[in-house]
Amino acid sequence: MDSDEDDRIPLSQRPEWSDVTPVPQDDGPNPVVPISYSKEFAETMGYVRAVYLADERSHRALQLTAEAIHFNAGNYTVWQFRRLILEALNADLHDELEFVEHLASKNSKNYQLWHHRRWVAEKLGTEAAGRELEFTKKIFVNDAKNYHAWSHRQWVLQTLGGWEDELAYCDELLEDDIFNNSAWNQVSYAVKAILTKPENESSWRYLRGLYKNSMPSFVMDRRVSTVCLTVLTTKANCVFALSLLLDLLSNGFEPNQELKNAVEALLPESRDQDSDMAVTICSVLEIVDPMRVNYWRWRKKSLHSEVEEGVRNLRVH
Amino acid sequence: QSFKFKLCVLEKIHKISWKNLLEISLTRPVINKQATGDGVYRMIGMEPSSSSPEWKPTVSQEEQWILERQVFHIYQLFCNIPPKSQAVMLELQRDNHIEYLMKGLRHLGPSFSVLDAKYFTLSLCALMVRCRNSFLYCHLFTALLLSSRPWICYWILHSIALLGESVDDALEHNAIHFISRCQDQHGGYGGGPGQASYFSMPHLATTYAAVNSLITLGGHRSLGSINRVKIYSFLRRMKHTSGGFSMHDGGEVDVRACYTAISVACALNILDEDLVQGVGDYILSCQTYEGGIAGEPGSEAHGGYTFCGLATMILVNEVNRLDLASLTDWLVFRQGVEGGFQGRTNKLVDGCYSFWQGGAAVLIQRLHAAAGEGHSSVRSNESFTSSEFSDDEELLEGTSSGMAEISPDVEEDGSHLKFFAASTQMVEGGFRDKPGKNRDHYHTCYCLSGLAAAQYSWSKDADSPPLPRSVLGPYSNLLEPINPLCNIVLKQYNEARQFFSKPL
Numbered sequence: 001m002d003s004d005e006d007d008r009i010p011l012s013q014r015p016e017w018s019d020v021t022p023v024p025q026d027d028g029p030n031p032v033v034p035i036s037y038s039k040e041f042a043e044t045m046g047y048v049r050a051v052y053l054a055d056e057r058s059h060r061a062l063q064l065t066a067e068a069i070h071f072n073a074g075n076y077t078v079w080q081f082r083r084l085i086l087e088a089l090n091a092d093l094h095d096e097l098e099f100v101e102h103l104a105s106k107n108s109k110n111y112q113l114w115h116h117r118r119w120v121a122e123k124l125g126t127e128a129a130g131r132e133l134e135f136t137k138k139i140f141v142n143d144a145k146n147y148h149a150w151s152h153r154q155w156v157l158q159t160l161g162g163w164e165d166e167l168a169y170c171d172e173l174l175e176d177d178i179f180n181n182s183a184w185n186q187v188s189y190a191v192k193a194i195l196t197k198p199e200n201e202s203s204w205r206y207l208r209g210l211y212k213n214s215m216p217s218f219v220m221d222r223r224v225s226t227v228c229l230t231v232l233t234t235k236a237n238c239v240f241a242l243s244l245l246l247d248l249l250s251n252g253f254e255p256n257q258e259l260k261n262a263v264e265a266l267l268p269e270s271r272d273q274d275s276d277m278a279v280t281i282c283s284v285l286e287i288v289d290p291m292r293v294n295y296w297r298w299r300k301k302s303l304h305s306e307v308e309e310g311v312r313n314l315r316v317h
Numbered sequence: 318q319s320f321k322f323k324l325c326v327l328e329k330i331h332k333i334s335w336k337n338l339l340e341i342s343l344t345r346p347v348i349n350k351q352a353t354g355d356g357v358y359r360m361i362g363m364e365p366s367s368s369s370p371e372w373k374p375t376v377s378q379e380e381q382w383i384l385e386r387q388v389f390h391i392y393q394l395f396c397n398i399p400p401k402s403q404a405v406m407l408e409l410q411r412d413n414h415i416e417y418l419m420k421g422l423r424h425l426g427p428s429f430s431v432l433d434a435k436y437f438t439l440s441l442c443a444l445m446v447r448c449r450n451s452f453l454y455c456h457l458f459t460a461l462l463l464s465s466r467p468w469i470c471y472w473i474l475h476s477i478a479l480l481g482e483s484v485d486d487a488l489e490h491n492a493i494h495f496i497s498r499c500q501d502q503h504g505g506y507g508g509g510p511g512q513a514s515y516f517s518m519p520h521l522a523t524t525y526a527a528v529n530s531l532i533t534l535g536g537h538r539s540l541g542s543i544n545r546v547k548i549y550s551f552l553r554r555m556k557h558t559s560g561g562f563s564m565h566d567g568g569e570v571d572v573r574a575c576y577t578a579i580s581v582a583c584a585l586n587i588l589d590e591d592l593v594q595g596v597g598d599y600i601l602s603c604q605t606y607e608g609g610i611a612g613e614p615g616s617e618a619h620g621g622y623t624f625c626g627l628a629t630m631i632l633v634n635e636v637n638r639l640d641l642a643s644l645t646d647w648l649v650f651r652q653g654v655e656g657g658f659q660g661r662t663n664k665l666v667d668g669c670y671s672f673w674q675g676g677a678a679v680l681i682q683r684l685h686a687a688a689g690e691g692h693s694s695v696r697s698n699e700s701f702t703s704s705e706f707s708d709d710e711e712l713l714e715g716t717s718s719g720m721a722e723i724s725p726d727v728e729e730d731g732s733h734l735k736f737f738a739a740s741t742q743m744v745e746g747g748f749r750d751k752p753g754k755n756r757d758h759y760h761t762c763y764c765l766s767g768l769a770a771a772q773y774s775w776s777k778d779a780d781s782p783p784l785p786r787s788v789l790g791p792y793s794n795l796l797e798p799i800n801p802l803c804n805i806v807l808k809q810y811n812e813a814r815q816f817f818s819k820p821l
Contacts, residue, residue, distance in 0.1 A: 027510055028498050030491040032422050033469040074465070077507070077518045080567050115569040144376065145664065147612070147619065154615045179377035181607075181662035185617040188606050192615075223606070 008040060011047050016060060022046030023053060041071040052081055057088035066099065073107045079116050096120045097128070101135065108139055114148040118155060129160035137169075144173060145182045154189060166190045167203060191223055198231040204240040208247070215310075219253045232262040239289045242266075242281050246299065249278040251310035278303050377663050384665050387752045388655040391739045407738045409768075409794045410746060414761065415482055417746030418473050421758055422488060465508045467499055471526040472762035474533045478806040479765045479796045489534055496527050497542045504547030504554075519551055520565040525577035532584060532805050532813040540816045549587045549821060552578050560595020571612040572603050576625035579632050580803045584810065586817040588632075597635035600626045604639055607662065608647030618647060620660040620673040627677050628802045636684065645681055648674060656736030657751075667750045668741035668760050671767025672804070675733065679770045679801050737768060766804055769796040 011017050024046055027034065037045075048068045051061045065082040068075065086096060100117045107113050117135075121128045133156060139149040157163040167190050173183040191207065207227075211218035218224060225248065231241040245263070249255070255277055264273050266284045273280045282300035286293045374382070395406060470492060477484060484492065498510035505519025506527035528548070531539045555562045555578060562574040575596050582588040602614040603626060609618025610626035627644070630636040651658050651674045658670035741748045741764050747756030748764035772795060800810040 025509075028494060030487075030494070031510070032488070032492045032495045033466050033473070034424060035466070075508070076520060076565055076568065080518060080565070083567065111564075111569060118569075119567075145661070147617065151613055151616045154613075158615070177375035177377050179375055179663040181664070182617050184662075185605065185607070189615050 010040070011043055011064075017047060020047060020050050023049035025049075038071075044068050044071055048078060048081075052077075057085040059089065061085055062089065062091070069103070073103060073110050073113055076112050079112045083116070083119060093120050093124050097124075097131065097135075104135075104139065105142075108143060108146055109148060111148070114152055118152060121156065122159065126160045129156055129162045132156040132160065133162060140173070144177060144180050147182075150182050150186065154186070157193070163190060163193050163203075166193070167207065171209075188223065191227060198234070198241060199237040201240055204244060208244065215251050219248055219251045224248070225253070225255070225259065229259055229262055232259070232266065235266065238266065239285065242285050242288070246278060246281050246285075249281070249310075250303070276303070380665060381663075384751065385655065388736070388740055391752065392735060395735070395739055404791065407734065407794075408791055409480075409796075410742060410744055411480055413744065413746030414748075414765075415477065415480060415746075417756070418477050418480075418758070418761065419484070419488075421469065421473050422484065422492070465523060465526070466510075467496060467506055467508065467523045467526040467530060469758055470496060471530045471533070472758040474530050475804070475806070476758070476762050476765050478533050478809065479769050479799070481797050484534075489536075489539075492534060493531065493539050493542055496530055499523065499527055500542075500544065501547075501551070504544065504549070504551030518565050520568070521552075521555055521562060521574050521577040521581075522564060524548065524551070525581050528581050528584060529803065529805055533809050535809045535812050537816075540813060543585065545585050545587055545817065545821060548581065548585065552582060552587075552592055556592065560597070560599035562596075572600060572610060572622045572625045572629070573612065575600060576629045579629045583632050584803050584805065584813055584817075586814065586819075587821055593633045596633055597630060597638055600630055601638055604644065608640065608643035608645070609651075609661075610639075610644070617661055620651060620658065620670045620677070623648070624673040624677045624680075627680055631680060631684070632802055641681065641684065648678055648681065652733070655740065656733050657740065665751065666736070668737070668748055668767075669750065669763035671733070671737065671741075672763040672770060675767040676770040676801055676804070679773075683801075733771065737764065765796060766799065768794070769799045770801045772796060773798050773801075 011022070022043065025037075025042065044064070044067050048064055051058075051064060062082065062085045065078050065085065068078045069082070072078075085091075086093070097117075097120055100113060100120065103110075103113055117132075121132050133153065136149045136153040136156075139146050143149075157166060167187065170183045170187045170190065173180055174187075177183075190203070193203070197203070207224070208218075211221075224244070228241045228245050228248075232238050232245075242263075245253075245255075245259070260277055263277060263280055263284065266288070267273050267280060268287065271283055271287075274283070279300055282296050282303070285296040285299075289296065395403060398406070474484070474492065483489075495510060496506070499506045499508070499517065501507055501517075501519040503519070505521070506524045507517030507519050508523050509517040528543060531543055552562070554566070555564075555574070557563050557570045559570060561570045561572070562578045563570050564574045564577075568574075578592065579588065579596065582592055600610065603611045603616075603622065605611050605616075605618040607618040609620070610623040611618055612622045623644070627636070627639070630639055647662075650662075651660075651670070653659055653666045655666050657666035657668060658674035659666045660670050660673070740752050741750070741760065743749060743756045747758075748761045749756045750760055798807040799805065800807050803810060805813075
């Protein structure tokens with residue numbers, strides 16, 4: 001409905017609206033900050049007021065709100081009314097996604113638009129997740145730091161799921177512009193999300209991959225060890241956390257007492273703990289990850305040379 | 318000894334389009350800029366490093382350089398003009414600002430013929446386009462101009478008050494009358510007048526703007542027009558299960574909503590446990606790993622939301638729950654080499670952040686000061702319900718003892734002033750985001766508010782005048798003192814507190 005002003009037929013001339021009397025705006029006798037409205041806008045709002053006051057939740061009312069929104073996408077009252085109409089009509093919300101998408105390019109920083117989008121997506125549920133993530137990606141092409149789009153993306157991941165590939169997407173963005181703070185923020189958010197699904201290997205691997213060329217930063221990033229600690233204390237699904245911790249230790253990481261305690265708590269009483277935390281971890285892994293028991297035994301044996309090399313690398317930087 | 322950089326190189330660059338500018342910068346050696354004490358920038362030529370021969374700037378870098386070049390060019394010009402002209406540049410253009418502001422109150426937008434319908438549309442579109450050019454935060458509070466006339470009222474009235482002026486009786490009468498028509502019968506203010514004639518749901522942001530406007534106008538008629546009982550019930554309706562607030566019925570929940578609700582409640586003396594409950598938890602969950610505060614949990618740390626969050630936490634007496642050390646650290650790094658403030662890490666500076674970020678810095682300074690004086694709690698709860706407003710003044714009173722070491726002084730080297738004078742102030746009146754953008758009332762309001770906040774940050778107490786060095790420029794630049802939490806001129810704020818001293 002991006003029709004030229006000239007193509008638009010005034011509402012007063014449309015037969016389907018002949019039964020409605022528009023309600024004019026009344027600013028009062030001496031308004032301040034008066035705004036100069038176009039005739040077309042003023043007319044549209046006159047009809048919107050009429051249907052709003054009559055609480056008419058019909059198809060024509062829906063179409064009218066679309067016209068009003070095109071004139072002024074910031075009118076939160078019209079958007080709210082539109083939602084009431086959509087509910088009353090039990091409208092197909094996929095069409096609604098189209099409607100918002102159409103407006104988005106020119107209104108990408110509009111609160112009402114994004115709030116409305118969120119409302120629609122929530123109603124559609126998990127099936128909408130993929131499309132919502134694609135939608136935000138499109139916005140990022142032109143504005144990689146659009147605040148609303150990032151908030152929306154986070155809401156989608158949180159509510160509708162789909163964050164497995166999130167770290168990979170952030171990596172793409174950061175490769176393009178390492179200064180994109182919004183992408184960095186998203187990495188942090190995704191790392192936190194690992195806490196909710198510690199059994200997903202992808203994110204652990206991805207986290208490692210993200211830092212693969214800068215092991216010292218990885219070792220020193222407190223958030224990484226914090227993630228490990230939190231997972232270990234829940235005592236469930238700790239294989240990846242333990243494995244990551246093992247790598248950190250091999251690269252010169254110095255664990256605090258809390259971490260040491262958390263690891264020791266995982267070792268059954270029958271087993272002796274070693275003063276070397278890495279050895280203890282390997283012992284635990286032999287038990288909790290029996291499929292790879294030989295691998296963990298081999299890691300235990302190779303520990304000394306691993307640590308030496310790791311610490312050497314750490315010192316170089 | 319500092320030396321001036323080669324202006325001829327910059328001049329040549331300035332005349333070329335930005336795409337060519339980029340090509341040039343790629344072929345030139347990598348340049349490091351180093352700020353010297355008096356605001357002149359020294360450029361050191363360096364050979365491109367061998368480890369990155371094909372180095373290409375990112376979008377962030379590109380945008381930043383373009384802005385730096387523009388701003389440094391202006392500073393260079395500044396350095397080359399005689400002292401008398403420099404003094405003029407640093408001066409607040411009071412008369413022109415007032416003229417711009419008064420005009421806006423009476424008639425928004427360009428003047429045009431009533432008869433020409435097409436021109437109507439064009440001017441409206443021009444307005445809308447200008448709005449879009451502003452940053453996110455310029456939309457943060459506005460549901461576009463057309464649904465937020467109380468906002469424009471506030472920006473203009475507050476700016477006029479900061480400049481120490483007032484509006485004439487007729488205009489005052491009209492403003493009160495107009496804003497009152499935006500009041501909803503069930504409480505709160507909407508974006509436009511009248512329930513019956515112009516429908517507009519009450520909205521927290523417009524309520525904040527309306528209340529602040531009326532308080533700024535002051536006087537019995539203005540303050541008496543505010544229905545506190547209804548506003549209280551509106552605020553209660555907006556309360557959300559998360560502890561935060563919704564902007565309107567069925568609206569978004571975020572830190573802005575918390576601030577607007579709590580600020581209004583404090584100004585009207587209707588804050589109570591039911592409104593406060595959970596707000597601290599919600600805002601705390603919005604402080605990010607960077608140290609700043611986001612709009613919603615998980616989002617990026619942002620200047621506008623940081624001010625909102627910090628001010629709210631102070632108002633509900635839970636500020637010590639925040640990690641103030643990391644907030645302070647993030648905040649001080651938001652001041653750019655240009656002198657102004659950016660809203661987020663690695664984004665461009667913008668005049669309005671002189672208040673959001675600069676104002677937050679002032680709040681932090683006050684907190685340090687109050688802590689230094691040995692107050693057990695920075696702000697006592699009693700002031701919410703008591704008729705005394707002296708506790709507010711306690712907070713607003715600063716003390717410079719010990720502040721130098723522990724609080725961030727963002728004004729000391731004068732770079733903020735230079736940014737303000739050279740990059741945001743328009744000689745013909747009004748303020749803008751940055752060079753290349755147009756002036757608007759939003760930026761006028763927040764550039765001036767930022768200046769006012771900074772001027773009083775070093776005062777020993779609310780009554781004593783600020784030290785000359787903190788005025789920024791000639792003493793004639795001194796603005797009216799403000800309550801930096803609600804961003805209302807102090808005198809009017811105190812008058813309102815007196816007027817609303819009786820609890821509901």
